[in-house]
Every structure is written in structure tokens, then in C-alpha cells.
Amino acid sequence: MPLHLRPFVRWRCSLVFACLIFSCVGGEHTATVTHPLPAAFSDLLPHFLVEPDDVYIVKNKPVTLTCRSTPATQIYFKCNGEWVHQDDHLIERTVDPATGLPVMQVKIDISRQQVEKIFGLEDYWCQCVAWSTTGTQKSQKAYVRIAYLRKNFEEEPLGKEVALDQEVLLRCHPPEGVPTAEVEWQKNEELIDPKADPNFFITVDHNLIIKQARLADTGNYTCVAKNIVARRKSSSAAVIVYVDGGWSEWSKWSACGTDCTMWRSRECTQPAPGTGGKACQGLDLQSLNCTSEQCPQTVSGAEDVALYVGIVAVALCLTLLLVVLVLVYRRKKAGLDADVADSSILTTGFQPMSIKPTKPGVWAPHRASRCKNSHLLTIQPDLTTTTTSYQGTLRSRHDMAQKFSMSNGPLLEPLPNGSQTLHNGKLPGEPGDFVSRLSSQSYFKTLPRDNVNTSYGTFNFLGGRLTLPNTGISLLIPPEAIPRGKIYEIYLTVQRKEDLRLPLAGCQTLLSPVVSCGPPGVVLTRPVIISMDHCSDACPENWAIRLKKQSYEGSWEDVLLLGEELVSEPYYCQLEAETCRVFTEQLGRFALVGESLSMAAAKRLKLLLFAPAYCSTLEYSIRVYCTDDTQDLIKEVMQMEAQLGGRLIDEPHVLLFKDSYHNLRLSIHDLPQAHWRSKLLTGYQEIPFYHIWSGSQRSLHCTFTLERLSVSTCELSCTLCVWQVEGEGQSFSLDFNISKDNRPLDSDFLLVDNSTPALAGPSAFQIPYLIRQKICSSLDAPCPNGADWRLLAQRLKLDRHMSFFASKASPTSVILDLWEAQHFHSGNLNQLAAIMAEIGKQEAMIFLVSDGEC
Numbered sequence: 132m133p134l135h136l137r138p139f140v141r142w143r144c145s146l147v148f149a150c151l152i153f154s155c156v157g158g159e160h161t162a163t164v165t166h167p168l169p170a171a172f173s174d175l176l177p178h179f180l181v182e183p184d185d186v187y188i189v190k191n192k193p194v195t196l197t198c199r200s201t202p203a204t205q206i207y208f209k210c211n212g213e214w215v216h217q218d219d220h221l222i223e224r225t226v227d228p229a230t231g232l233p234v235m236q237v238k239i240d241i242s243r244q245q246v247e248k249i250f251g252l253e254d255y256w257c258q259c260v261a262w263s264t265t266g267t268q269k270s271q272k273a274y275v276r277i278a279y280l281r282k283n284f285e286e287e288p289l290g291k292e293v294a295l296d297q298e299v300l301l302r303c304h305p306p307e308g309v310p311t312a313e314v315e316w317q318k319n320e321e322l323i324d325p326k327a328d329p330n331f332f333i334t335v336d337h338n339l340i341i342k343q344a345r346l347a348d349t350g351n352y353t354c355v356a357k358n359i360v361a362r363r364k365s366s367s368a369a370v371i372v373y374v375d376g377g378w379s380e381w382s383k384w385s386a387c388g389t390d391c392t393m394w395r396s397r398e399c400t401q402p403a404p405g406t407g408g409k410a411c412q413g414l415d416l417q418s419l420n421c422t423s424e425q426c427p428q429t430v431s432g433a434e435d436v437a438l439y440v441g442i443v444a445v446a447l448c449l450t451l452l453l454v455v456l457v458l459v460y461r462r463k464k465a466g467l468d469a470d471v472a473d474s475s476i477l478t479t480g481f482q483p484m485s486i487k488p489t490k491p492g493v494w495a496p497h498r499a500s501r502c503k504n505s506h507l508l509t510i511q512p513d514l515t516t517t518t519t520s521y522q523g524t525l526r527s528r529h530d531m532a533q534k535f536s537m538s539n540g541p542l543l544e545p546l547p548n549g550s551q552t553l554h555n556g557k558l559p560g561e562p563g564d565f566v567s568r569l570s571s572q573s574y575f576k577t578l579p580r581d582n583v584n585t586s587y588g589t590f591n592f593l594g595g596r597l598t599l600p601n602t603g604i605s606l607l608i609p610p611e612a613i614p615r616g617k618i619y620e621i622y623l624t625v626q627r628k629e630d631l632r633l634p635l636a637g638c639q640t641l642l643s644p645v646v647s648c649g650p651p652g653v654v655l656t657r658p659v660i661i662s663m664d665h666c667s668d669a670c671p672e673n674w675a676i677r678l679k680k681q682s683y684e685g686s687w688e689d690v691l692l693l694g695e696e697l698v699s700e701p702y703y704c705q706l707e708a709e710t711c712r713v714f715t716e717q718l719g720r721f722a723l724v725g726e727s728l729s730m731a732a733a734k735r736l737k738l739l740l741f742a743p744a745y746c747s748t749l750e751y752s753i754r755v756y757c758t759d760d761t762q763d764l765i766k767e768v769m770q771m772e773a774q775l776g777g778r779l780i781d782e783p784h785v786l787l788f789k790d791s792y793h794n795l796r797l798s799i800h801d802l803p804q805a806h807w808r809s810k811l812l813t814g815y816q817e818i819p820f821y822h823i824w825s826g827s828q829r830s831l832h833c834t835f836t837l838e839r840l841s842v843s844t845c846e847l848s849c850t851l852c853v854w855q856v857e858g859e860g861q862s863f864s865l866d867f868n869i870s871k872d873n874r875p876l877d878s879d880f881l882l883v884d885n886s887t888p889a890l891a892g893p894s895a896f897q898i899p900y901l902i903r904q905k906i907c908s909s910l911d912a913p914c915p916n917g918a919d920w921r922l923l924a925q926r927l928k929l930d931r932h933m934s935f936f937a938s939k940a941s942p943t944s945v946i947l948d949l950w951e952a953q954h955f956h957s958g959n960l961n962q963l964a965a966i967m968a969e970i971g972k973q974e975a976m977i978f979l980v981s982d983g984e985c
Contacts, residue, residue, distance in 0.1 A: 174270055175461075177203040177261040179491045180234070181485035183273035186308060187242075189360055191857075193242045196260035196273055201227055203235040210257040211249065215239055220351045235261070265786065271651040280361045282733075282787060288339070288354055288368035294408075295374050299341035299348070305356035307625050308361055312356035316377055319350045344372045349406060355618065371946045376404035376411040394418050407678060475522055528589035583974070587622040588889030591615075593900070595646075595891035597623040603664040603762035605955070606648050609948045610819050610900060612657045624646045624722070625763050633679065633687055633722060634826070637792060640734060641826030642667050642676065643711060643723035644763045651719045656705070658714040660952040663725050664761035666735045666826075672731035678704055678713060681720040698810070698938035705932065705949065709735075709760075714935075714945075735760035736795075736823070738784045738861075739768055739851060741777035749838050750810070753780070754867075755797055755851065756832040757818060760785060768830060780867055786853060786860075793856040794820050797833050801850040810836045817856075886956075899959060903947060905968070910943040917969050920946060924961075926966045 181199035181490040182938040184902045188194055198206055206222075208215040235257060246255045261268050305312040314337040316323040323339070325331045330348070332340040339706035341348055351367040351593065385394045427747035430620040445797065532970050555789040586597045592615045606623045613619055626645035633641060642665045667674055671694060678691035680702075691702045701716040711723055725732070739756040758764040765783070772779075798815035802808065816833045823831060837847070845868050854860020894901055912918040924936060927950060936942035950963070 143681075157976060158773045160233045168839075169723070175202055175232075175263060176265050177201065177263040177675050178268065179259075179261065179270050181236070181504075182270040183208075183257060183259060187276050187278035187359055188241070188243050189278050191243055193240045194275060195240055196257055196259075196275075197238050197240055197524050198261070198270055199234065199236040199237065200236040200259075200261035200268070201230075202232040203261045203831050204264065205262045206235050206237040206259050208237065208239050208257055208259050208277070210241070210245075211255060213527040215257075243536070245274055246277055255927070267306050269502045276309050278309050278358065280312055280358050280363060282354065282363060283308035284354065284356070284365045288352055288640045289371040290371075292371045293344045293372055295346065295372055296343045299344050299370060299954050300638070301339040301341075301352055301354075301368055301370070302492065303337045303339065303354035304339060304366060304848070305354070308358050308360070310358050312358045315355050317353045317355055320353070341370070344370075344621075346374070346406070347373050370687060371406035374402055375408045375849040377401045378411045378413065378415075381417070382734040384419065391421045392418050393421055416479070426665060476566065494913055512759070543643070574605075577696075583621060584627075585624040586888035587619060587620065588891055589620050590891050591618050595619065595889070596895040596901065597762075597887040597889055599623060599625055600886045600888065601762060601766045602644070603662070604644060604646055605662045605950045605952070607660040607662070607948065607955075609657060609659065609944070609951075610649040610896075611944075612655050612659055614654060614656055617654075619650075619653050620735060621650075621653075621718070627829070632723065635724065635825060635827070638727040638732075639724055640727070640790075640824050641722060641759075642725045642734070644761055645720065645722045646830045647720040651717065653718060655716050655718075657719070657939070658701070658716050660947075660948055661715065661721060662715040663711055663713075663723070664763070665706070666759040666761055667706075667725050668733040668735060669708050670705065670732070671706070673727065673729055675728055676706065676723060676969045678702060679722050680717075681725050687722075692850075696935065698935050703932075703935050707953075716974055730789060730791050733787040734824070736786045736788050736827075738786055739765070739779065740781045740863075740865070741772045743773075744776050744778040747842075749840075751837045751839060751869055753799075753851075754832050755835070755853070756830060757786075757795060757823060758829070758831065764829065769834045770918065771830065781863060781865060784861060784863065786855075788823055788855060790824065791855065791857060792820050793824060794818060795853065795855055799835050799836075799837075799849050799850070800852060802837070803848065806840055806844045807839070807847065809848075810838055832985065897954060898947060898963070900949065903944070906947065907941050910970075911941050922970050926969065 177200045179198065179200045181197055183196040183198055186194040186196065196208065198208070200206055203528075206220075207217075208220065219239055221237040221240075225234045225236070226232070226233050239257070241255075241257070249255055256272045257273045257275065259270045261270075263598070274865055284304060284306055286302050288301040288303055291299060291301075301316075303314060303316075305314050314333075316331075316333060317337045323331050323333075325333055328341050330345070332338065332342060332683060337354070338351065340356075343464040349372045351369050351372060351883055353365055353367045354365040355365045356365075375807075379396045379398045379401045382395045387393045394416065396417065399815070404410050432454055435465075514595050584599065584602075586598055586599055588595060590608055590613055592611055592613050594610040594612055596608065597606040599605070602625055604620070604623065608621070624647045626647060633645070635641065643663050646661060646663050648659075648661060667676065676693040677689045678693070679687045680690045682686050691700065691704055693704055693706055696703050705712040705714075713721060715721070736757050738758040741754045742752065754772075758768060769779075794817040795813050796817050799809060799811075813838050816835075818831055820832065822828050846866075847869050848866040849861055852862045896903075898906075920936065921933065923943065924930060924933060924946055927946065929946060929949065932949075936945050939945045
């Protein structure tokens with residue numbers, strides 16, 4: 132062949148080869164070369180000018196991948212091993228003016244739906260393949276991920292009180308996110324720059340260190356996590372830098388006084404305690420006996436002796452007179468009508484604390500040290516037994532003619548023979564008879580007739596407490612809430628939501644159990660406190676939460692909007708992270724209803740996984756319950772599964788369910804195909820949004836039926852995925868033996884609440900009655916420097932309710948009522964005593980009892 136024809140032939144052969152290659156790509160992808168390469172560049176392989184990069188899908192916006200190559204005759208994308216259809220490519224052809232080579236650019240769009248189709252598999256990836264007349268080249272892989280940033284921090288900073296110059300460590304573990312969140316810190320909403328202030332240091336694991344605490348470092352610190360999707364703020368941590376007081380030098384000794392004593396003093400001013408710092412320890416006044424030379428000699432004469440004898444004689448006479456008066460008073464009181472309660476009821480059931488008996492019947496209080504807080508809550512010894520019986524009724528005479536004539540019968544009738552018994556401790560009785568009596572009346576037709584969901588007790592002015600074990604529901608009746616001379620038989624019950632449906636409209640959802648206490652119409656002189664769980668995400672800005680109460684006619688009405696409470700109304704509410712405390716002066720039926728203000732509002736769901744405790748067949752079912760995160764619903768599911776023979780196969784998990792109108796989707800993955808297969812025809816199951824959001828349907832669950840291929844197969848491992856469509860989700864790895872599962876379960880979510888359903892009198896409270904009265908009398912009166920009930924509320928982190936407390940006759944008593952409701956099981960009296968000492972009211976807490984007084 133002539134030499135001048137060889138390049139042409141070689142180019143033509145390459146062109147035919149390229150055409151053959153393109154006719155085989157993906158079957159439906161065919162192409163012809165319309166722009167042949169110049170002969171001088173026919174031997175060049177394509178190289179990439181632009182390769183696709185990793186990208187993130189934010190919300191529902193598709194992403195674009197770009198690939199550019201030269202010299203290239205064709206470019207196609209391959210995603211997850213499959214060729215992308217020719218029609219999905221956006222192609223642009225140009226020529227490099229410098230080299231004259233053809234340049235080809237191709238773009239494709241990737242949607243969120245394409246990525247979600249491979250849920251549970253490896254990451255979604257794409258790469259492009261470029262052809263020239265000589266051969267092909269592959270680009271790098273570009274990974275496409277769905278970006279997100281979860282709402283809850285894995286660890287949030289906690290507030291601290293630190294001494295001056297002390298190192299402070301504030302921890303922060305940001306929420307899980309893709310891409311990984313960046314972290315910055317704010318102090319009082321302003322960004323912290325460690326370069327500008329070297330006293331701050333941010334560690335590689337996002338913790339903030341204050342190297343030497345300064346007074347100026349006091350403030351609220353917030354951890355901020357952000358990525359391309361969102362920006363999240365942790366709860367603020369209050370850091371208080373305090374200064375402990377130091378003692379000044381002792382002053383010079385004073386001159387010797389007539390009592391042969393001289394004095395010297397010192398002050399806590401170097402430095403003075405500040406920002407909650409401790410006062411100086413030790414004495415601030417010291418005395419010393421004078422020497423004989425310094426002491427003025429004073430000799431008592433006969434006149435002084437006569438004076439002392441006269442004083443002693445008068446004291447003895449007054450003592451004898453007082454004893455006579457007491458005896459006469461008691462004898463007269465014994466003859467009075469017994470409808471006035473004996474004062475001994477006040478101390479009935481008091482259990483001594485911090486005092487140990489040396490022998491039966493004798494109490495020996497400690498006397499060694501009085502300078503610390505060990506005796507701040509020392510109380511009077513037990514004076515009586517736990518039950519006091521006496522003749523007559525506890526109603527005063529002028530009330531007998533004006534008994535309540537309500538059909539509900541709010542007051543108890545006297546017991547036979549005119550006797551009443553006050554119980555302090557566990558109340559005996561017949562719950563079935565009590566419930567049947569209530570249910571027979573018109574207002575109580577909807578009361579549950581099972582005793583499991585009802586507690587009742589008999590109470591007088593000493594108050595008490597009713598509890599529904601394992602439900603998070605309780606009723607605190609403070610002292611003096613029931614008028615003196617009255618006895619009420621009070622009940623507490625939780626309604627099954629199928630029995631009693633609330634009218635909900637729009638975006639409203641039930642956030643709590645429906646709780647009844649009564650009888651309604653009884654007269655209360657101060658609010659009682661109902662405690663019950665709620666399942667909101669506790670973000671007030673996302674919700675309008677209302678307290679609803681059922682009227683006598685059966686209709687429901689709004690009685691309170693949280694955040695807009697009026698202190699003049701008979702209702703008030705404190706919303707905590709998982710619990711709601713309702714102050715009410717009227718008994719009745721209550722529920723908490725929330726209306727979402729944005730799609731960011733979320734309810735907490737509790738996911739409970741159950742399976743048969745024993746399986747002898749090839750089929751094996753896993754039941755996944757999705758209930759509101761309240762203890763009463765969890766208790767109901769546990770009881771129902773116990774009847775079905777089910778066992779809990781994993782710890783309960785919490786899932787935030789948003790008001791986004793999207794259903795809850797559940798699926799099982801990663802089954803070992805050699806031993807198990809799913810009998811579900813579809814890839815997932817769904818629970819409709821409104822079934823969950825309304826909160827009125829109980830025991831919502833999905834059942835996954837699996838089949839083992841052999842009876843000998845006992846090991847089951849799989850992955851359960853639960854997520855809200857277009858929202859966040861969770862996956863749980865399950866691995867257990869279906870025939871025998873001996874894994875220990877965490878007692879926190881088992882039914883282990885052994886609370887006594889009813890406690891009456893002092894045994895229902897942490898703070899003894901007499902000490903409580905002393906605290907109230909000491910703190911109720913306003914103090915110019917703020918060392919009164921306001922400081923107590925502040926130290927107990929109840930500042931938000933100042934106006935409510937101030938509206939009550941005794942603000943301190945209402946604060947202590949709330950403390951009792953919050954800390955019945957975990958109350959720390961030593962901590963409360965320490966707070967009282969910090970306020971500077973030690974004298975209000977000291978009750979030292981001598982042996983003679985016992």
C-alpha cells in the first residue's frame with residue numbers, strides 16, 4: 132500500500148471499530164461518529180478535563196453530575212453498575228481552539244427518589260466512560276448521598292458553677308448528619324473566637340474548654356452544629372463563676388469586760404463572696420477569759436443572793452401554773468364535741484429522719500456538731516402510731532346542716548357508730564365497691580370498671596398522694612388543700628382513649644393520657660397537682676398546647692393555653708421535658724392537646740418490638756408497636772403482650788414523628804437468605820400519618836411474618852428500618868435466638884414501679900409538716916436583699932412561675948408542693964437543706980431535740 136494512504140486506512144479502521152463498540156453499549160445505546168478525529172491525533176486515548184465529584188442531595192433538590200473529556204467521540208454515565216439511558220444525558224460538543232481536538236461534555240441529573248430506591252444498600256455512585264477512536268477511559272466514582280442533620284444532640288453541654296480561675300469543660304457531641312456537622316460555640320448568642328480570646332479552646336471532639344474561669348466568663352453557652360442542610364442549637368448551659376469568701380485578719384482583743392471575757396472579730400471581706408460563692412467557714416467572733424489581773428473583781432453581796440432566790444421562786448410558780456392550765460385545757464377538750472380534729476393528728480405518722488434510736492422507745496438525737504448542715508432537717512420524733520381513731524365526724528357542727536347536695540356526693544358519709552379513721556400510709560378498702568359506687572352515678576358512666584387503672588383514698592387537711600403505678604400519673608393533695616373538719620374520699624383514674632374520644636380539629640393531637648380525679652365539686656382551699664406524661668418534643672415555639680377539661684354536660688373546653696396563663700384562673704401548668712404538672716383548684720377530667728404551629732413540631736413515639744416467647748412452627752412473627760411515648764400506653768402494650776405470650780426482643784426506641792403529613796414506613800432487611808425468608812409481598816409496611824398524629828388510636832403496630840426454611844434454625848439476625856417518608860428514621864440490628872433468649876432487659880422500661888397507690892398524711896411527703904411550716908413562715912415575708920421565696924424558686928430553677936407563686940397567700944408552700952410532686956421518688960432533703968443554707972435561712976431549718984423533750 133502506498134505510504135500516503137496508510138494514515139487514511141488506519142483512521143478508517145479505527146472509526147469502524149468505534150462504531151462496533153457503540154452498537155454494543157447497553158443494548159439500546161447506539162451511536163455513530165459524526166466528528167472523526169484528525170489523523171494526527173487518532174492514536175490518542177481520551178482524558179478527562181472534568182470528572183464528577185461527590186455531591187449531597189439537600190431536601191428534594193436533584194443534583195447534577197458533569198463529565199468533560201478530550202478527544203472523545205462519546206461519553207456515557209454508569210450508576211451503581213447500570214448504564215444511564217441515552218435520553219437522560221445532556222450533551223454538549225465543542226472543539227478546543229488550541230489543539231483542534233473535539234471536546235465533549237455530558238451532564239445527568241440524580242433525584243432523591245433514585246437514591247432512596249437502594250435504601251439499606253451501599254452508597255449510590257456514578258462514573259462516566261469516555262470513548263475515542265483508540266479506546267475508552269473511566270472517570271473516578273462520584274458518590275451521591277442524601278444530606279441530613281438530626282435534631283437531637285448526642286450530648287449537650289450542662290450548666291456548671293465553678294470557682295474563680297478553675298478550668299471549665301463543656302461537652303458537646305453534635306447530632307448525626309451527612310455531611311458531618313461543623314461545630315461552633317456561642318456565649319450569650321455571640322460567636323466565640325478562640326483566636327481572639329486564647330482563654331477559650333475548642334478540642335478536636337468539639338468540647339469547649341475555659342482555661343481559667345473569669346468573672347466575665349459567666350453566661351449562657353450554646354453549642355451550634357451546622358452543615359449544608361440545617362443549623363441546630365443545643366440547649367444553653369449556664370456557667371456561673373463564683374468567688375468564695377476569705378476571712379480578714381483578726382481584730383485586736385477588746386478590753387476585759389465585767390464578765391471577765393474579752394473579744395475579737397474578723398469579717399468575710401477578703402474577698403467578699405460573690406455570684407453565689409460560699410461564705411467563709413469558721414467563727415467570725417472569738418472570746419477568751421481574762422487573766423485575774425485584767426478581770427475587775429465583783430463580789431456578790433447579800434442583796435444579789437436574795438434577788439437570785441426570788442427569780443427562781445417566781446419561775447417555779449409560773450411553771451406550776453402552766454402545767455395546771457394545760458391539764459384543765461386537755462380535760463375540757465376531751466369533753467368537747469369530737470367533730471374538731473385533735474392536734475395529735477398533725478404529727479400522726481411522722482417518721483424521724485437523721486435520728487437513730489439507741490433502744491426501743493428512746494430517741495437520741497446527735498449533739499456533737501452544730502456548725503454544718505447535718506441537722507438542718509432534724510425533726511420531731513414519732514409521737515403516735517400510724518392510725519388515729521376517734522368518735523364523731525370531722526365536719527364542724529355548723530357544716531352539718533349545709534351538706535353538699537350534689538348528685539356526685541363529693542363528701543363521705545360518716546362511718547357507722549359515728550367513728551372516722553384517719554389512715555397514714557397504705558389505705559385499706561375495697562376498690563371494686565368504690566368503683567362500682569362511682570360508676571352508678573351519671574357523671575361517672577365513663578369511668579373504667581377495672582381496678583388496675585384506678586386508685587382511691589381517704590384524706591383530710593393533712594393531704595396525701597394518689598398514684599397509678601407504671602403510668603407516670605399521680606395526684607398530690609398538699610396539706611391544707613382540704614378544709615379542716617372535712618374528709619374526702621378521692622379517686623384517680625386514667626381513661627382508655629377508645630372509651631372517651633376528644634374532639635380534635637386541624638393539626639391538633641392528643642399529647643397526654645386522659646386523666647380523671649374527683650369527685651368533682653369538692654371544695655379545695657389551695658391547688659392540688661396532677662402529674663402526667665406528655666409526648667411533645669418540648670419545643671414551645673413549635674406548639675400551641677392547651678389544657679382541656681370536660682364539663683358536667685360532657686363537652687370539652689379549653690381552660691388554659693400554656694405560655695399565656697392567668698394567675699387569677701384556677702388552673703396553671705408547668706411543662707417539663709417529658710412530664711406535665713397541672714395545678715388545679717377543681718377536680719375533674721383533664722387532657723393535654725397540642726396544635727402544631729409548623730411542620731417542625733414533632734411527637735415522641737416509642738417503638739416496642741415483640742416476638743413469641745416460644746415458637747414450634749416454621750412461621751415467626753415480629754410485632755412492632757408505634758405508640759405515643761407515655762408510660763400508660765407502654766404499660767398497656769406490655770400487659771397485652773403478656774397475655775399474647777410475647778417477649779420484648781429489643782430495648783424500646785424513641786422516634787420523633789413530625790407534622791409533615793407523611794406516613795410511617797417500616798421494613799426488614801438483611802435476612803440470611805439461606806435460612807429465612809419474608810412472607811411480606813411488598814418491600815415495606817406503612818402506618819397512615821393521621822392514625823399516629825391524632826393520638827386516639829391505641830396499640831398501633833405492624834406485623835412482619837418470617838418463615839424459617841428449617842425447624843432446626845433458631846438464630847435470627849436482621850435489620851429493622853423505621854422512618855417517616857421524607858423525614859428522619861432509625862435502623863435497629865436484631866440478633867437473637869428464637870427458642871431461648873436470656874438477654875437481661877433494662878429495668879428502666881419494665882413495669883417495676885412499686886409505688887403505693889394511696890398515701891395519706893405525713894408519709895406522703897418528703898418534707899415533714901412542722902419543718903414545712905417553719906420554712907414557709909421564714910421565706911414568705913419579702914426580704915430586701917431577695918433572700919426569700921424568690922431565691923428559693925430561682926435555686927430550684929422555677930423562675931418562670933414567679934408571678935404564679937406571688938399570687939398565692941403562701942408562695943413558699945406552692946413552691947414546696949411542686950418540689951414534692953417532682954421529687955417524691957428521688958427527693959434529696961440534704962440538697963434542699965443546702966439550698967436553704969445558701970439562702971441564709973439556717974435558723975428556719977434547725978430542729979434540735981433534747982433527751983428530756985423526747
